[in-house]
Amino acid sequence: xxxxxxxRELLMPVLGIANIEEIQPSHALVNDLGAESIDFVEILYLxxxxxxxxxxxxxxxxxxxxSVDTSVDGKVTQVIAEKLNRDFKTDxxxxxxxxxDIYENFTVGDLSTIIALKTEKPKQEx
Numbered sequence: 001x002x003x004x005x006x007x008r009e010l011l012m013p014v015l016g017i018a019n020i021e022e023i024q025p026s027h028a029l030v031n032d033l034g035a036e037s038i039d040f041v042e043i044l045y046l047x048x049x050x051x052x053x054x055x056x057x058x059x060x061x062x063x064x065x066x067s068v069d070t071s072v073d074g075k076v077t078q079v080i081a082e083k084l085n086r087d088f089k090t091d092x093x094x095x096x097x098x099x100x101d102i103y104e105n106f107t108v109g110d111l112s113t114i115i116a117l118k119t120e121k122p123k124q125e126x
Contacts, residue, residue, distance in 0.1 A: 003051070003119070004112040010046045011108065014039050025109035029060075033108075043111075053118035060106055060114075074099055088113050 008023040015033050017023055029035040035043070040057060048054050076084070076097045084093040084102070088110050093102065 003115050004109065006050065007047070007108060007112050007115065010050060011043065014042050014046070023108060025112065026107055028105045028107050029111065030104040030106065047111075047115060051115050051119060053115060055111075055114055055118065060103070060111065076102065 004025055005020075008020050008025075011017070011023050011029075011033070012020060015023070015035060017033070023033065027033050029040075029043075040060060044055050044057065044060075076093065076095060076099065078095040081093045081095050081097070085091050090110075092105075
């Protein structure tokens, strides 16, 4: 995927990684690649500059998902897990996961999916 490859290139200097092969779509930005909250500001800026799409930090931190239909203790409900799996074209999300766990395991591939969806929207609406 062209988007995925370019995203991996953009992530290299932000995360201090010298070889693109060290960044794979399955790698979690936080848990595997060591991204910190300040890194996301630069990552989102680079995405907007290169791909021309604006991604809100809430889309990565899962705030949008956390605010609707989650249980009181911050665990993901079945409804939210199904929505996440549908939105990210995966089956890795499940009822009972903490929102923090989802954020910490948000992958390069997940971010690539958001970019792809946002770059396709204007074409679909035209």
